[in-house]
Amino acid sequence: MKRTMLLIGLVMLLALTALAEGGFTFDASGLTGAPTFIDLEVDGTAMQLIARKDDAGAVRLAFNTCQSCAGSPYAWFEDLGDGTMQCQNCGLTFPLDTVGTERAMGCNPVTISDFTVDGDSVTVPEAVLKDNVARFANWKKID
Numbered sequence: 001m002k003r004t005m006l007l008i009g010l011v012m013l014l015a016l017t018a019l020a021e022g023g024f025t026f027d028a029s030g031l032t033g034a035p036t037f038i039d040l041e042v043d044g045t046a047m048q049l050i051a052r053k054d055d056a057g058a059v060r061l062a063f064n065t066c067q068s069c070a071g072s073p074y075a076w077f078e079d080l081g082d083g084t085m086q087c088q089n090c091g092l093t094f095p096l097d098t099v100g101t102e103r104a105m106g107c108n109p110v111t112i113s114d115f116t117v118d119g120d121s122v123t124v125p126e127a128v129l130k131d132n133v134a135r136f137a138n139w140k141k142i143d
Contacts, residue, residue: 023126
């Protein structure tokens with residue numbers, strides 16, 4: 001947990017993030033194989049991305065909400081620090097290297113395949129964000 005919080009803080013310091021017309025852009029220069037959690041807000045709804053680089057150095061992105069458990073306020077993932085992540089709703093663990101890939105099915109973060117990389121800048125189109133905002137309607141809204 002401390003590692004996750006440290007990474008979040010590091011990315012927030014290093015990343016220049018902006019939700020502007022056309023999409024959400026962030027600085028990916030600090031990405032590694034470990035998951036980085038990036039907070040953003042779309043149409044008044046809190047959302048979160050998981051960003052990482054795979055073994056070949058390609059950027060992998062996913063929404064930090066579950067394909068199967070979406071709708072639950074616990075439908076998010078945490079890095080266990082051992083090469084796996086865990087759904088906070090159902091407890092399923094899965095290998096980190098599936099995050100942001102087409103083989104991530106079932107209880108896994110929602111893969112984002114429509115994004116652009118320009119140098120160290122990664123942009124997720126506004127339409128992709130808006131198309132997925134409903135997945136976060138109850139996200140982390142725990143009474």
